[in-house]
Each structure stands twice: as C-alpha cells, then as structure tokens.
Amino acid sequence: MTDYDVIVVGGGPAGSMAAYSAASKGAKTIMLEKDRDIGYPVRCGEAVSDTGLRQFVEPKPEWIAATIKKIRMRSPDNTIIDFKSLMAGYVLHRRIFDYALANRASQVGAEIQTRAYVDGLIVEDDIVKGVKYQYMGEKRTLKAKIVIAADGVESRIGRMAGIRTAIKLHDIESGYQVTVGNIDIDQEMIDFYVGKNWAPGGYLWVFPKGDRMANIGLGVVGSKAKDYNSHDLLHKFLKEHYPQAAMLTSVCGGVPVAHTLKQITGNGIMLTGDAARMVNPVSGGGIVSGMHGGKIAGEVAMEAIAVGDVSSKGLAEYPKRWRKAGGKNHEALHRISTSIKDITDDELNRIALRVSKIPREERSVLKIFTVVAKEKPKILLDVTRAFVGA
Amino acid sequence: MILVKDNRCDFCGTCVAVCPVDAIELREADISIIHDTCIDCDICIWICPIDVLSSDKGQGTSND
Incomplete structure (x- = not known):
C-alpha cells in the first residue's frame, strides 16, 4: 500500500x-x-532569460523585478566592457x-x-x-x-x-549576497566584476531589482575559500562602491558548479x-x-x-532525456568552467583590454572568443575538446 | 572536533554539500555536527561563507 x-x-x-x-x-x-x-x-541572483523561462511558463509581470537590456563586465583593473543583451532577460522576485x-x-x-x-x-x-x-x-x-x-x-x-x-571543493562556489535599497544603478543593466580582488574563481554580480534596489552577491570557488571569505569580500565591495546601500536581506549559500x-x-x-x-x-x-x-x-x-x-x-529514460535536453552541453560548459577558474587577473585584464577595443556593435561571441583564445590558448583547446567530446 | 559558533549560522547548507561523510544535520534553523561520523577534514570550515565553523585542533585543551 x-x-x-x-x-x-x-x-x-x-x-x-x-x-x-x-x-x-x-x-x-x-x-x-x-x-x-x-x-x-x-x-540566488534571480536572473533568467525570457526564452529559458518561456519553455515552461508564461512570464507574469508580478514576478519580474527588472528587465535586462544591457550587460557590463569589468576586469580586475576595471576595464569596462558593455554589451547589448542578445536575449531578453529578467531579474525575478524569487x-x-x-x-x-x-x-x-x-x-x-x-x-x-x-x-x-x-x-x-x-x-x-x-x-x-x-x-x-x-x-x-x-x-x-x-x-x-x-x-x-x-x-x-x-x-x-x-x-x-x-x-x-x-x-568537491573545486565544483562549488561559496556565496554571499544582499538585497539592498537606496542605490542608484542602471535598472536595465546587469553588472559583473571578475578577478581575485572581488571573487576568486567566481564573479561578483550587481543585478537591478527595480525601485532603486539591487541584488548584489558573489561566489568564491570552494578550492580558494580557505583563504577568502565571501561575506568579507562583499562588504568590502559595498563599502567601496555603494556605501549608502541599506541591507534589506543578507544571506549566504552554495552554488554547485x-x-x-x-x-x-x-x-x-x-x-x-x-x-x-x-x-x-x-x-x-x-x-x-x-x-x-x-x-x-x-x-x-x-x-x-x-x-x-x-x-x-x-x-533510465530520465538521464537519457536530461542529456538530450542539454546535459551534453552542460558537460562541455563544465569543462570550460574548470579552465576559466585558472585565469589570472593579469590575463583577465589583457583580455578585457583587447575586447574593449572591439567596437560595441561588433562584439560577437566569435570575436570575443578569438580574443580569449589569443590570450589563453588552453581555453581554445579545452573548448574544442569539450565540443568534439575528446 | 568541529565547533559551531552560536547564533552565527544562516542555515544555507553549503557545508552539508561538501561534507564527504554526511556528518552535518541541518534543519530550517538548526545545525549540528554528528561528531561520531565526522572525520575532522575541516573542509566545512573553509567553505562556509560566513565563518560559522571552527576546529578545536591544535588548541591542546580538548579532553574528549
């Protein structure tokens, strides 16, 4: 029974x-x-793509804190690279x-x-x-x-x-995040910071939540978490960038990568x-x-x-269908993520400098990839391996 | 022995995820170490985002 x-x-x-x-x-x-x-x-950082969400549900206005139209990436030396978001995306109210x-x-x-x-x-x-x-x-x-x-x-x-x-420690990010009020950011832009100054082996995000609010958080890869504390890193960032921010929520969490x-x-x-x-x-x-x-x-x-x-x-149909639905792509992404974690701040700075010289309207995935490959040939090898399944 | 700092934990479960021997119990707002199972590998101490956990190793005062 x-x-x-x-x-x-x-x-x-x-x-x-x-x-x-x-x-x-x-x-x-x-x-x-x-x-x-x-x-x-x-x-959670609460960001999703419209197409991703739409596979399962019709997005409702009350779920959406902000609509993403622009992406900003910042290298460790604060070279700023702006992209137009290719896909419509949202920051949700989880x-x-x-x-x-x-x-x-x-x-x-x-x-x-x-x-x-x-x-x-x-x-x-x-x-x-x-x-x-x-x-x-x-x-x-x-x-x-x-x-x-x-x-x-x-x-x-x-x-x-x-x-x-x-x-395993290299397969998890140790994270800390806050939802803050009283900050002035572009409410259509998601903003990423990389490098060991902010988030060793991970990244720091500033995502808009509407009405002068933001979801700000970071992840440190577990294998580097012994030497870096995500709570302290986030508070250092807030003090330097948004000292007037008011904490509406603060939580920690682990992200399996x-x-x-x-x-x-x-x-x-x-x-x-x-x-x-x-x-x-x-x-x-x-x-x-x-x-x-x-x-x-x-x-x-x-x-x-x-x-x-x-x-x-x-x-047995379950793992089979999961793999077919994107699991294979997932395996490739995992191999890429493993090599990304090893990029040094100097390499990130050089990549950012090169990308920043490409006019914004020409910043295609392929062009950026070419730049990355020039600085970090191993990534090209890893990515190729990932896609041919070697 | 792994020690839990009073009133510091956020109950996020990151330590539970990495524990190789499943020696951490976590509920909505309650965390405890199963000391009989724990192997003192310390990785829960490193991964914790807010330094909730510590070890009494090297302190030389433990009697258990």
Missing part, C-alpha cells in the same frame, strides 16, 4: 516543476518543504516566482506540506518506498512509488539512498535540480535548468509507474 504515487522533497523551482508535471499526468503527488515558506529565503510555481502545481492536484523535514528514507528490498519526516517535531512516514529529491545543494536525500552526492551527477536515479528515487548538480557551471544559473530537470523527472516518474517498473533501469 502506498499513500502517494510521487513524493517530491523540496519546494524550489525544480521540485515544483516535478510536482506539476507528475500531478498533471495524473500521479497522486505530495511535495514536502522543510522551511515554513515556499520561496524563502532566496539564495519569493513571488517560487510561490507561483508551487501554486501552479497545487492547481493540477499536487498536495504541498511546509515545515516537513525529511530525515530518512523507507527502503525495502533495496528499493526506496517512501520517506520518514518530521512535521513540527512530530515523526511521520509516507509511502510512495517514487521519491523525487529536489532538496537543493545539500543533496542529502540522494545520499540516504546510497548515491554519492558530496561535492559541477558536472551533473553520473547517477541521478536509484531504485524508486530520482534526483533533480541543484541536488543533481544541474546548474549551468559557467554562469551558476540554476533556475531554468532545475525546472527542466524537474519537468523531465515528473514525466518519467509517471511513465515508470504506469508500466510498473520504478527500478533504476525503469527510470
């Missing part, structure tokens, strides 16, 4: 998409969120957006429970059969045919099922979103990729239940 067809653990965009796609195909579904609120706290996605899942029949902390799995004959959780301190169990783990960067549910999810896990299924279990390491390892963006992973997971879960095979083998 099972209580549900599908239990989704975690109520972020990946979890809500998984719950939506399973429930809309007729699965009896429940989503468990450990915190008291869906969508809070926000540990609090509102995540809520809307969960609400959408509920409207096709998914149940949702907050303050439900999953602390164990029910495993019988080597097959995951449900979860043990605590609701407001009270121990409970729920049985299901499939558990979808969308439990974020921590990815403990997968570990409970014997999947190795622990992330890893290769997607080799194993994202087990018997009766599927991992998705940050928990499966689906974040774009170059940009650190995980909203759209998480939604994509969640959608596929929910669909495959229902198909496997329909044919009565929820074993890892029965769920």
